[in-house]
Amino acid sequence: MHESADEHAIERILGKNEEMADHNREHFKSLGACAFNLMSAPGAGKTSLLETTFKIAGGKFSSCVIEGDMVGDLDADRIKKVGVPVHQISTGRSCHLDAQMVARLLHAEPLEKADAIFIENVGNLVCPAEFPLGEHRRIVLLSVTEGDDKPIKYPVIFRNCDLVIFTKCDLLEHVDFNISEAIRHIEAINPAVKTMQISAKTGYGVEQWAAWLVSEISEFKQHLKSDKHVHHTAH
Ligand SMILES: Nc1nc2c(ncn2[C@@H]2O[C@H](COP(=O)(O)OP(=O)(O)O)[C@@H](O)[C@H]2O)c(=O)[nH]1
Ligand SMILES: [Mg+2]
Numbered sequence: 001m002h003e004s005a006d007e008h009a010i011e012r013i014l015g016k017n018e019e020m021a022d023h024n025r026e027h028f029k030s031l032g033a034c035a036f037n038l039m040s041a042p043g044a045g046k047t048s049l050l051e052t053t054f055k056i057a058g059g060k061f062s063s064c065v066i067e068g069d070m071v072g073d074l075d076a077d078r079i080k081k082v083g084v085p086v087h088q089i090s091t092g093r094s095c096h097l098d099a100q101m102v103a104r105l106l107h108a109e110p111l112e113k114a115d116a117i118f119i120e121n122v123g124n125l126v127c128p129a130e131f132p133l134g135e136h137r138r139i140v141l142l143s144v145t146e147g148d149d150k151p152i153k154y155p156v157i158f159r160n161c162d163l164v165i166f167t168k169c170d171l172l173e174h175v176d177f178n179i180s181e182a183i184r185h186i187e188a189i190n191p192a193v194k195t196m197q198i199s200a201k202t203g204y205g206v207e208q209w210a211a212w213l214v215s216e217i218s219e220f221k222q223h224l225k226s227d228k229h230v231h232h233t234a235h
Contacts, residue, residue, distance in 0.1 A: 042123030
């Protein structure tokens, strides 16, 4: 009996989160920005990837970052240093961002106009999977130092994402990480997913990642235009 009461409470929380995520999605759309939710275990290289992306491909699209961390603003400082506007959300005891936290930020601090909004989630391969934030694309980073069995052990996050990036590929020769095995596990639970291999340290793969971003942003803007067209002709 307790169990089902708990289940109901969880369903209610997740349902409310979905509603807020829809609200945020509209908010991002009104800014004309495509939102990307970056999720991974702590230390997989989310902030490093953003830093390298802005350094190598910063001219291809304009960006704004939302940094989610339990405490402190170390990552936000790193992003500021590469000249990209950044907004901090401190989650306190919560091990993930939720849509309510993002909504609160969107209403408290107007975001800069940008083509892309990158949301760096709190480092965790479990909880962020259950809490959509209103993003348009979901990206999971898996560093080659974590083990190629992680997609089997944490299927939910790998099932519900658009892109998996294998990070720290410069370290591949030092670790036993079988990329094709990992891809096989990921595709078994998420056949439509795209995968990429990157090193933020050497810049390997960053051009391909930047090209993917450009293409997603452009597709998003096309949809925005046709949405506007539909609304316009409907009135
Ligand atoms: N060798 C190597 N180290 C990396 C790479 N990307 C990140 N790191 C290191 O991994 C650690 C965690 O990176 P960080 O970007 O802070 O991870 P986050 O917690 O996911 O944001 C740092 O010490 C980085 O220097 C990479 O491509 N290659
Ligand atoms: Mg970080």
